[in-house]
Amino acid sequence: MPAAAKKERRIQLRASRREVSTISRAAATAGLSLSAFILESASERAQRTLADQRHFELNARQWQAFSEALDRPARRLPRLEKLMREPSILERR
Numbered sequence: 001m002p003a004a005a006k007k008e009r010r011i012q013l014r015a016s017r018r019e020v021s022t023i024s025r026a027a028a029t030a031g032l033s034l035s036a037f038i039l040e041s042a043s044e045r046a047q048r049t050l051a052d053q054r055h056f057e058l059n060a061r062q063w064q065a066f067s068e069a070l071d072r073p074a075r076r077l078p079r080l081e082k083l084m085r086e087p088s089i090l091e092r093r
Helices: 017-030 034-054 060-071 078-085
Strands: none
Touching (some): 017 034
16 A cells, blocks of 8 residues: 555454554564554455465466366266255255
8 A cells, every 4th residue: 555545444443452462562563553553464464365366376287287187077076966956054944
């Protein structure tokens, strides 16, 4: 996030005394305010979480195995087929 970005939203959260103490010490060690530390930490975690959903890296051997798995014909899984034919728990009365 650019440093000049306008901060117009507030995020509130509850934490235990121990969590606040730990986070406060870490923020002080990093030379950041508690808010800046929490925001930076949450933003980094969010970016990693989202990146894990759309980007992954494989070496040549792993890529070969991945490509071969994608190219293989689908297998019939009778138990899965049976499960998919059954009404879901939300559809049962």
